[in-house]
Amino acid sequence: MSGGILIQQPGNSVVTDLGRFRGPRFGLPVNGALDQYSARAANILAGNLDNDPLVEITALDFRMKANSDILIAVTGAPLTLTVGGRPSSQWEPVSVRAGETVSIRGIHRGLRAYVAVHGSIEAETLLGSVAPDTVVGFGLQLKEGTILLNRRSVGPVRQPYFDLPLFRLGLERPRMDSNLLVDVTDGPDVAEFGESGELLYTSEYAVSGRSNHIGLRLGGELPERTSSGEVLSRGVPVGAVEVPSREELLVLHRGRGVTAGYPVLAVVTSTGLDVLAQARPGDKVRFRKTTVAEATATHRRSRTQLETLRESVNTVFGLLGIGCRPQWQDLPVAACS
Amino acid sequence: MSVLTAASTEIYESGDSALRVVAISETSEHNWLTVHGLADWLENCGAEGLHGAVPTYDSVLVEFDPILVSARQVRAFVKLGLLELGHTGESAHAPREFDVPVVYGGEYGPDLERVAEHQGISVEEVIRLHTHKTYTVRCLGAPAGSPMMDGPAFPKPVPRLKDPRLSVPAGAVAVAGRQAVIAPAVAPGGWCVIGQTPLSVLNIRREPLVPYKPGDILRFRQVGPEDFNEFLGMELEPLP
Numbered sequence: 204m205s206g207g208i209l210i211q212q213p214g215n216s217v218v219t220d221l222g223r224f225r226g227p228r229f230g231l232p233v234n235g236a237l238d239q240y241s242a243r244a245a246n247i248l249a250g251n252l253d254n255d256p257l258v259e260i261t262a263l264d265f266r267m268k269a270n271s272d273i274l275i276a277v278t279g280a281p282l283t284l285t286v287g288g289r290p291s292s293q294w295e296p297v298s299v300r301a302g303e304t305v306s307i308r309g310i311h312r313g314l315r316a317y318v319a320v321h322g323s324i325e326a327e328t329l330l331g332s333v334a335p336d337t338v339v340g341f342g343l344q345l346k347e348g349t350i351l352l353n354r355r356s357v358g359p360v361r362q363p364y365f366d367l368p369l370f371r372l373g374l375e376r377p378r379m380d381s382n383l384l385v386d387v388t389d390g391p392d393v394a395e396f397g398e399s400g401e402l403l404y405t406s407e408y409a410v411s412g413r414s415n416h417i418g419l420r421l422g423g424e425l426p427e428r429t430s431s432g433e434v435l436s437r438g439v440p441v442g443a444v445e446v447p448s449r450e451e452l453l454v455l456h457r458g459r460g461v462t463a464g465y466p467v468l469a470v471v472t473s474t475g476l477d478v479l480a481q482a483r484p485g486d487k488v489r490f491r492k493t494t495v496a497e498a499t500a501t502h503r504r505s506r507t508q509l510e511t512l513r514e515s516v517n518t519v520f521g522l523l524g525i526g527c528r529p530q531w532q533d534l535p536v537a538a539c540s
Numbered sequence: 541m542s543v544l545t546a547a548s549t550e551i552y553e554s555g556d557s558a559l560r561v562v563a564i565s566e567t568s569e570h571n572w573l574t575v576h577g578l579a580d581w582l583e584n585c586g587a588e589g590l591h592g593a594v595p596t597y598d599s600v601l602v603e604f605d606p607i608l609v610s611a612r613q614v615r616a617f618v619k620l621g622l623l624e625l626g627h628t629g630e631s632a633h634a635p636r637e638f639d640v641p642v643v644y645g646g647e648y649g650p651d652l653e654r655v656a657e658h659q660g661i662s663v664e665e666v667i668r669l670h671t672h673k674t675y676t677v678r679c680l681g682a683p684a685g686s687p688m689m690d691g692p693a694f695p696k697p698v699p700r701l702k703d704p705r706l707s708v709p710a711g712a713v714a715v716a717g718r719q720a721v722i723a724p725a726v727a728p729g730g731w732c733v734i735g736q737t738p739l740s741v742l743n744i745r746r747e748p749l750v751p752y753k754p755g756d757i758l759r760f761r762q763v764g765p766e767d768f769n770e771f772l773g774m775e776l777e778p779l780p
Binding site: 227230233339340388438442471 | 552553554555556557558560579583591592593594596597598599600601603606607610611679680681683684686688719725727742744747748749750
C-alpha cells in the first residue's frame with residue numbers, strides 16, 4: 204500500500220514528463236518539462252526512466268507530505284529543501300519517511316524545480332504523455348489536498364550510504380544567474396531580415412513578465428523584417444525566434460502553437476532552451492550564434508553526463524537493494540520461472 | 541490510384557531538432573500533395589529518432605531527437621521519402637465528408653457584418669459564399685488541431701482583427717486572408733468570427749482528438765439560432 208503523497212501547498216505545480224512527441228502531428232504542442240536536463244536528472248537520480256511523470260514547480264514555494272516511505276530527487280533552480288525539517292540536498296537522492304513533509308522554498312536564480320519520486324507517480328495520459336496542455340484543457344495541475352499515487356514505496360535508506368559521492372560523479376549542475384547566454388542557429392527565414400538580423404547578436408534583451416511555457420517575450424533592439432506579404436501557415440520549431448510586433452522579440456518554447464505565419468529568424472538550441480526555461484522576469488539575455496553540428500555535439504555531451512550519472516545511480520541503488528529497474532522488480536514471480 | 545511525383549523541394553535547417561521542407565512547384569495542389577505524402581511516409585517509415593512531421597500547405601516541419609539521429613541523416617531520409625513518393629503510387633485515404641451546421645451572425649458571429657462591409661457585399665451574400673463551396677482540410681493547425689482550409693470565394697482577402705480577441709469560443713467559424721477555419725477549443729484569436737457551430741469538434745478522450753484529417757471534405761450549412769441548443773453536446777462526425 205503506497206499511501207500516496209499529499210500536496211499541502213501546491214504553489215504553481217503540475218505533473219509532467221518530457222513531452223507529447225506525437226502531439227504536433229495532431230496540432231498539439233509538445234509541451235512537457237521546460238528544463239529537460241533538470242527533469243531527466245531528477246528522474247535518473249530517483250532511479251526512474253527519463254520520461255516518467257514528475258512534478259514541475261514554477262517559482263512558488265511547495266510542500267508535500269509522504270504517507271509512506273519514499274525516495275525523491277529535487278533538481279532545477281537553486282532552492283531551500285527540507286525533509287521532515289532537516290535541510291537536504293538538491294541533485295541527489297533523498298529518503299523521505301512516512302509522515303514527513305518535503306518543503307521547497309525560495310526558488311531563486313532560476314524559475315523551475317523538478318521533484319521525481321522513485322517508482323514515479325500515476326497520471327492520466329493524452330497521446331502517450333501526461334504533460335499538461337492548457338489549450339485543450341488537459342493535465343494535472345496540483346491543488347491543496349491533491350493526492351499523488353506513487354507507484355512504489357521504498358524503505359528508509361540509511362543516510363550514510365548516500366555519503367557516497369553520488370552527486371560528485373560528474374553531473375554538471377546547470378549554471379544559473381540573471382545574465383543568460385543562449386545559443387541559437389540561423390532560422391529558415393533569416394534572409395528575410397537582411398542585415399538587421401545581426402542585431403540579435405549585438406543587443407541585450409530583457410525577459411518580460413508576460414513570458415510563459417508558450418513563449419518568452421524579450422524587450423530590446425529588434426531586428427526588422429525587410430520582406431512583406433502574407434506568409435502561409437507553417438510548422439514552427441520549438442525555439443523559434445520571431446518578431447511578431449514592434450515591441451518584443453518572441454522566443455517560442457515547448458507550449459508553442461505548432462503552426463504560425465511569422466518568419467523564423469533564428470532557432471534556440473536544445474541546451475539553450477533549458478537555459479531559457481530558467482529565465483526569470485527581468486533577467487538579461489544575450490544570444491550567441493552557433494551551428495547545428497556544434498549544437499548537436501554540445502547536446503550529446505550533456506546527455507553523456509546523464510548516462511554516466513545513470514550508471515552510478517544504478518550501481519549505488521543496486522548495492523542498497525533499491526529497485527532501479529522497475530520492470531524487473533515488478534514482474535510476478537511466475538513470469539520469472 | 542494516382543502516382544504522385546514529388547514536387548521540387550528546398551530543405552532548411554530549423555535548429556538542432558527540426559528541418560523545414562518546402563515544396564516549390566508552381567501548383568499549390570502539387571505542393572500540398574507532396575508535403576502531406578512526405579509527412580505520411582515519414583510517419584510510417586519507422587526511422588528511429590523521428591518524432592513526427594507537421595505538414596501544412598507547402599511545407600512540412602520534420603522533428604527529430606538529435607541524440608538518436610543527426611540533421612544530416614534526417615535530410616537523407618527526407619530525400620529518400622521524396623523519391624519513394626513517386627514509386628509507391630499510394631493515394632491518400634479516401635476523403636470523408638463532414639456536414640457542419642453553423643449559426644451565422646449575432647452573438648455567434650460577431651464579425652459577420654464587418655466582413656460583409658469590408659467585402660462590399662451583403663451579409664446574406666457572405667453566408668451564401670461561405671456555405672456554397674466544399675472545403676478540403678489542408679492541414680491541422682494551432683490551436684488544438686484546427687482544420688485549416690482554403691477560404692470562400694470572397695472578392696478580397698479578409699484582414700485579421702487589429703486587436704485579437706483574448707478568448708474565442710470553441711466551435712467558432714472564422715475567416716482570415718484567403719483561409720477558413722473552425723476553432724476546436726477556446727483560445728485567443730485574431731481571425732474574423734462569422735458564425736459558430738454547436739457541434740463539439742475536439743474530444744480529448746478519443747484518438748485522434750479531432751474527427752477530420754487533411755484531405756477530408758467539410759461543408760457548412762446555415763441553421764437558425766433556435767436550432768443551436770438542439771445540436772449541443774453532439775459531436776462532429778463524418779457522414780455515413
